[in-house]
Amino acid sequence: MTAKSNPNSGLPRTLVTGGSGFIGSHLTERLLSAGREVVVVDNLSTGRRSNLPETHDRLTVIEQDLADVVSDLGESNQLGAFDEIYHLAAAVGVKLVMERPAEAIETNVSLTADLLTASLRSGKGGAPSRVLVASSSEVYGKGVGEVFSEEDDVVYGPTTVTRWSYAASKALDEHLALAHHSQSALPAVIVRFFNTVGPRQIGKYGMVLPRFVEAALAGDPLTVFGDGTQSRCFCDVRDVVGVLPELMSRDACAGRVFNVGSDQPITINELAEAVIAATGSSSKIEHTPYSAAYPRGFEDLKRRRPDLTRLRDAVGFEARVPLEKTIADLAEAIQSGSVA
Numbered sequence: 001m002t003a004k005s006n007p008n009s010g011l012p013r014t015l016v017t018g019g020s021g022f023i024g025s026h027l028t029e030r031l032l033s034a035g036r037e038v039v040v041v042d043n044l045s046t047g048r049r050s051n052l053p054e055t056h057d058r059l060t061v062i063e064q065d066l067a068d069v070v071s072d073l074g075e076s077n078q079l080g081a082f083d084e085i086y087h088l089a090a091a092v093g094v095k096l097v098m099e100r101p102a103e104a105i106e107t108n109v110s111l112t113a114d115l116l117t118a119s120l121r122s123g124k125g126g127a128p129s130r131v132l133v134a135s136s137s138e139v140y141g142k143g144v145g146e147v148f149s150e151e152d153d154v155v156y157g158p159t160t161v162t163r164w165s166y167a168a169s170k171a172l173d174e175h176l177a178l179a180h181h182s183q184s185a186l187p188a189v190i191v192r193f194f195n196t197v198g199p200r201q202i203g204k205y206g207m208v209l210p211r212f213v214e215a216a217l218a219g220d221p222l223t224v225f226g227d228g229t230q231s232r233c234f235c236d237v238r239d240v241v242g243v244l245p246e247l248m249s250r251d252a253c254a255g256r257v258f259n260v261g262s263d264q265p266i267t268i269n270e271l272a273e274a275v276i277a278a279t280g281s282s283s284k285i286e287h288t289p290y291s292a293a294y295p296r297g298f299e300d301l302k303r304r305r306p307d308l309t310r311l312r313d314a315v316g317f318e319a320r321v322p323l324e325k326t327i328a329d330l331a332e333a334i335q336s337g338s339v340a
């Protein structure tokens with residue numbers, strides 16, 4: 001373990017778990033620009049070391065499983081004390097979860113349990129660190145309304161349908177964080193990310209936008225599952241990471257859950273058309289049944305749109321980056337070889 005950063009520098013210290021991943025690397029850059037000292041722990045299971053600067057005097061990257069270093073957090077331990085912990089490490093993506101469900105559940109639940117327990121004493125003087133836990137819009141399950149609000153009931157299918165295990169594991173993470181907040185005053189805030197997109201996202205774990213952009217650039221057909229009338233709201237990762245330090249720093253946000261994303265829906269057919277237009281591709285759109293791509297038991301949702309009232313009231317959030325720019329920047333990153 002290389003610990004280049006100095007726990008005694010006096011600078012605010014931040015741990016980002018999963019910091020070599022898509023969202024984590026953008027967040028790490030944002031925190032470094034804000035003058036913080038950042039330690040990233042990432043086992044590179046879906047992340048890439050090249051997402052982060054090769055060298056930076058306030059960045060330490062530990063390429064290890066979080067489970068192996070979680071006991072090293074805290075003032076008298078190897079990694080030192082942290083003012084803040086952004087917990088983003090997880091088994092991510094419906095495709096990965098469908099293919100390796102047991103591993104995904106174990107990663108998402110026990111890793112978060114251990115991290116939250118450690119964070120109770122990982123701040124300065126053995127105090128708790130502030131913690132932000134990355135959850136997901138998947139927690140809503142099938143949802144109960146047109147728009148998903150944080151206090152809504154959640155509706156899942158039966159446990160025999162693998163898809164719901166990701167939702168259940170993230171819901172358990174939320175329960176754990178809220179329980180530590182009420183039992184031990186852990187300053188923990190939970191964010192439910194809706195579809196987050198942008199440069200560095202990769203298509204191989206089933207994420208729709210990079211999959212479409214890669215196909216459009218190659219002149220291959222863009223494969224839409226189902227009839228393509230299902231809709232989602234896509235938010236640029238640079239908008240998403242801008243709001244996270246705001247939520248982390250406010251005492252009033254601790255012990256609460258926030259939707260984070262865009263509330264502008266687009267159908268998957270429209271998304272495919274937008275990608276073809278933005279890349280000037282001659283690719284065609286093809287429709288295929290879900291059963292061709294996912295194991296038995298897959299269920300998709302017709303729509304998923306967040307209510308952002310709570311987020312706007314708390315931190316005044318507005319998404320700024322238009323989808324066309326996100327697509328163009330992702331295409332440029334793929335063409336330049338920075339996304340493989």
Ligand SMILES: NC(=O)c1ccc[n+]([C@@H]2O[C@H](COP(=O)([O-])OP(=O)(O)OC[C@H]3O[C@@H](n4cnc5c(N)ncnc54)[C@H](O)[C@@H]3O)[C@@H](O)[C@H]2O)c1
Nearest residue numbers: 018021022023042043044045046047066089090136193196
């Ligand atoms: N991207 C989205 O649209 C989206 C939507 C909902 C929720 N989320 C959540 O946001 C977080 C970040 O997701 P992302 O899209 O950046 O995905 P990602 O796969 O790029 O990031 C996850 C990172 O965690 C790392 N990781 C996984 N297991 C680990 C372990 N045991 N120890 C150390 N590192 C480990 C991976 O290598 C990867 O770098 C995740 O918690 C995910 O569930 C993302």
